[in-house]
Amino acid sequence: QKEVEQNSGPLSVPEGAIASLNCTYSDRVSQSFFWYRQYSGKSPELIMSIYSNGDKEDGRFTAQLNKASQYVSLLIRDSQPSDSATYLCAVDIDRDDKIIFGKGTRLHILP
Amino acid sequence: DVKVTQSSRYLVKRTGEKVFLECVQDMDHENMFWYRQDPGLGLRLIYFSYDVKMKEKGDIPEGYSVSREKKERFSLILESASTNQTSMYLCASSLGGNRYEQYFGPGTRLTVT
Numbered sequence: 001q002k003e004v005e006q007n008s009g010p011l012s013v014p015e016g017a018i019a020s021l022n023c024t025y026s027d028r029v030s031q032s033f034f035w036y037r038q039y040s041g042k043s044p045e046l047i048m049s050i051y052s053n054g055d056k057e058d059g060r061f062t063a064q065l066n067k068a069s070q071y072v073s074l075l076i077r078d079s080q081p082s083d084s085a086t087y088l089c090a091v092d093i094d095r096d097d098k099i100i101f102g103k104g105t106r107l108h109i110l111p
Numbered sequence: 112d113v114k115v116t117q118s119s120r121y122l123v124k125r126t127g128e129k130v131f132l133e134c135v136q137d138m139d140h141e142n143m144f145w146y147r148q149d150p151g152l153g154l155r156l157i158y159f160s161y162d163v164k165m166k167e168k169g170d171i172p173e174g175y176s177v178s179r180e181k182k183e184r185f186s187l188i189l190e191s192a193s194t195n196q197t198s199m200y201l202c203a204s205s206l207g208g209n210r211y212e213q214y215f216g217p218g219t220r221l222t223v224t
Contacts, residue, residue, distance in 0.1 A: 034212055043201055043215040044154075088154070090213075098144075098169075099213060103153035 002027045002093045006102035014110050019076040021105050023089030026070070032092040033065055033072045034099065037085045044088055048074065079109045114138070115216035117202055123222045130189040132219050134202030140214075141207035143185035145169075145177065147198040148218075154201070160185055161207065192223045 003026045013019040021035075032051055036044035050056045050063040050072065062075040072091075076083055086104040093100050118133035134143065144159040146169075156169030158177040166177050174196060178186045185204075189196055199220050203213040 032211075043218045046212050046214065049212050098156065098159065101154040103151070 002100060004089055004091050004100050004102040006089055006105045008103060009106040010108050011105055012108045012110055013079050015079055015081060017079055019079045019083065019107055019109070021074040021087050021107065022071060023073065023102055024071045025091045027091065027093050028070065030091045030093065032099070033063070034090040035063060035074045036088040036090060038088060038104065039085045081109045081111050083107060084109045115202060115204055115214055117216040117219050119219050120217060121220050123224065124192050125224055126193060128192050130192050130221065132187040132200055132221070134185045134187070134216055135183055136204040137183065138204065139182065140204040142205045143179065144203040144213060145175075145185065145187045146201045146203065147171070148201055149198050157187065194223050197221060197223045
C-alpha cells in the first residue's frame with residue numbers, strides 16, 4: 001500500500017516565524033509532489049507543485065524535495081494568522097493520473 | 112483560472128434515497144475525480160475518469176457509481192443512500208498526465224438521515 005505520511009499536529013508557530021511542514025512518501029518512483037492548503041469547512045487549494053530535487057520558492061512559500069530520502073517539505077516564512085489551516089501533501093503514484101494525499105498537518109499561527 | 116463547481120454546498124437526504132452530485136469544470140480538463148473527506152481518514156478517492164464515458168474505481172467505490180457523458184461534467188451517484196455515506200464530497204479536475212495539479216470544487220456536505 002503506497003502511503004504519504006504527515007504529522008497530524010497541531011503545529012503551533014508564533015506569528016512572524018518560519019513554519020516547517022514535512023511529508024514522507026513510500027513510492028520510490030513518484031515524480032510529482034504537491035502541497036495544498038485547506039481551511040476549516042473549505043476545499044483544498046493548491047499552493048505549490050514541485051517535480052525536481054531541491055528548493056522551489058513562491059512568495060513566502062518554499063517547497064523542498066529530496067527524492068533519495070523520500071521526503072518533501074513546505075516552509076512558510078513570516079507566518080501570518082491567515083496561514084492557520086490544514087496543509088495536505090500529495091504525491092503521484094504508479095505513474096498514472098492519480099495522486100495520493102496525506103491526512104494533513106494542522107498549523108496554528110499564534111498572534 | 113480553473114473553475115470547478117458542484118451542484119450543492121449542503122444536501123440532506125433520507126436513507127434509501129438516490130442521490131446525484133454534479134460537478135462541472137470549465138478548463139477542458141481530461142481528468143475528473145470524486146473524493147470523500149472524513150475526519151481522521153483524510154481524502155479518499157471514490158472514482159475517477161480519464162475521458163468521456165470512461166471511469167475507473169478508486170479506493171472506496173462500493174455504494175457509488177459515476178457518469179461522464181460530457182467532458183466537462185462528472186456525476187457521482189449514490190444508488191441507495193446510507194448513513195455511513197454522510198460526508199464531505201469533493202470533486203477535482205486536472206489535465207491528463209501525472210504531472211498536473213488537481214483543482215477542487217467547493218465541496219458538497221451530504222447528510223443522510
